[in-house]
Amino acid sequence: MRCVIARFPFDLTKSGVLQSMQGVKPETVVGESVIIGRRTYPLMQVGQVLTRQDRRDFSSGEVLRAMTKLGFTCRNLPQAAAPARAALNPLQHASAMLGVAPTV
Numbered sequence: 001m002r003c004v005i006a007r008f009p010f011d012l013t014k015s016g017v018l019q020s021m022q023g024v025k026p027e028t029v030v031g032e033s034v035i036i037g038r039r040t041y042p043l044m045q046v047g048q049v050l051t052r053q054d055r056r057d058f059s060s061g062e063v064l065r066a067m068t069k070l071g072f073t074c075r076n077l078p079q080a081a082a083p084a085r086a087a088l089n090p091l092q093h094a095s096a097m098l099g100v101a102p103t104v
Contacts, residue, residue, distance in 0.1 A: 006057040032074065
């Protein structure tokens with residue numbers, strides 16, 4: 001399949017990607033990632049291996065789009081955790097369930 005990454009066209013196939021990434025040790029994933037075989041790789045590492053270009057020359061979105069079209073499972077950035085709420089006492093919990101502000 002023809003994909004454009006960093007303004008250059010590449011003819012990528014799923015088997016070609018699997019072969020290119022064979023023997024490549026995955027870096028630590030801190031952002032968007034793609035599962036190739038049984039390993040999870042950062043998108044930018046995959047883009048660098050496939051295009052042989054510097055990571056600054058392309059975006060993770062370009063690689064994400066190409067890997068998704070080829071049928072690989074991609075994961076987005078982890079969602080920010082919801083802020084922890086202070087523990088409620090039993091009266092506050094019951095009032096919150098009823099939708100009423102507790103009177104003290």
